[in-house]
Amino acid sequence: MADSDMAWARLDPAHVPPEIDPAKPSVARVYDAILGGKDNFAADREVAAEAVAAMGDGGGGARMNRAALGRAVRFMSGMGVAQFLDLGSGLPTAQNTHQIAQAITPAARVVYVDNDRSAYVHGQALLVDNDSTTVVLADIREPDKLLAMPEVVGFLDFTQPVGLILNAVIHHLLDEEDPYGIVARYKEVLVPGSYMQLTHFCDDTPEAKANEQVLRESLGRGQTRSRAQIARFFAGLDLVEPGLVFLPEWRPDEPVRFPLDAGGKLMLVGVGRKP
Numbered sequence: 001m002a003d004s005d006m007a008w009a010r011l012d013p014a015h016v017p018p019e020i021d022p023a024k025p026s027v028a029r030v031y032d033a034i035l036g037g038k039d040n041f042a043a044d045r046e047v048a049a050e051a052v053a054a055m056g057d058g059g060g061g062a063r064m065n066r067a068a069l070g071r072a073v074r075f076m077s078g079m080g081v082a083q084f085l086d087l088g089s090g091l092p093t094a095q096n097t098h099q100i101a102q103a104i105t106p107a108a109r110v111v112y113v114d115n116d117r118s119a120y121v122h123g124q125a126l127l128v129d130n131d132s133t134t135v136v137l138a139d140i141r142e143p144d145k146l147l148a149m150p151e152v153v154g155f156l157d158f159t160q161p162v163g164l165i166l167n168a169v170i171h172h173l174l175d176e177e178d179p180y181g182i183v184a185r186y187k188e189v190l191v192p193g194s195y196m197q198l199t200h201f202c203d204d205t206p207e208a209k210a211n212e213q214v215l216r217e218s219l220g221r222g223q224t225r226s227r228a229q230i231a232r233f234f235a236g237l238d239l240v241e242p243g244l245v246f247l248p249e250w251r252p253d254e255p256v257r258f259p260l261d262a263g264g265k266l267m268l269v270g271v272g273r274k275p
């Protein structure tokens with residue numbers, strides 16, 4: 001077993017769980033590899049290298065995506081949101097939603113949802129001592145099923161504002177899977193004063209389109225969308241300032257350097273408030 005595969009030893013020193021096929025790359029583990037994480041296999045690293053070459057950003061876009069998540073969670077926490085539903089949450093990495101939210105509001109509750117078993121197994125290991133955070137193995141393309149799960153509705157109080165996090169996940173839903181209908185269903189159950197954050201591959205650059213090609217071929221998923229198409233996900237919400245912008249431009253902590261590089265233009269980010 002390669003060194004980086006030893007991350008599984010956190011749960012089971014003997015072997016990788018049988019449900020996980022190390023030879024088949026997964027979205028979650030490829031992304032982990034791009035971020036420089038250790039929870040990935042050779043097959044994932046191969047796709048990650050191809051994607052980074054296509055993006056021409058050295059993985060910068062993925063890091064900016066994580067940073068944008070952090071700023072959005074801080075923003076929502078500052079607006080009094082104390083519970084988060086993080087869909088397509090991925091493998092735990094540095095500064096996950098619960099760590100950011102609970103640093104501001106210690107009692108904040110967070111539900112992580114991912115359909116990748118690696119993300120589920122590692123999430124459980126990370127959260128073993130955290131009663132305010134849970135991880136659920138489910139497919140976000142089945143919103144009604146997900147929103148009926150006791151682990152979700154019993155954990156979050158949907159009569160109170162919720163921060164819905166859709167960080168770099170909706171571009172893994174293909175048009176034929178009705179991404180707008182799916183997102184609409186999640187928005188529908190939010191009470192006024194709730195927020196939705198979304199980051200999404202944008203088709204503005206040739207690099208983003210090249211990345212889409214790599215992901216489609218290797219994972220069968222990945223879809224860039226235009227600015228107007230991404231804006232449609234916010235229908236019914238009021239976009240908070242500065243609106244739908246490239247990752248580094250959303251409420252930056254530091255001055256932004258223009259022109260943005262390929263990583264900076266990989267995705268758009270927005271946060272909408274339910275009126």
Ligand SMILES: C[S@@+](CC[C@H](N)C(=O)[O-])C[C@H]1O[C@@H](n2cnc3c(N)ncnc32)[C@H](O)[C@@H]1O
Pocket residue numbers: 027028029031065066069087088089090091113114115116119138139140141166167168169172173
């Ligand atoms: C690029 S990663 C983003 C992870 C994290 N949200 C972030 O931005 O750092 C996309 C994640 O969405 C998950 N995902 C993709 N399609 C999904 C689905 N239909 N249901 C649940 N999770 C999904 C993948 O397994 C992966 O962990």
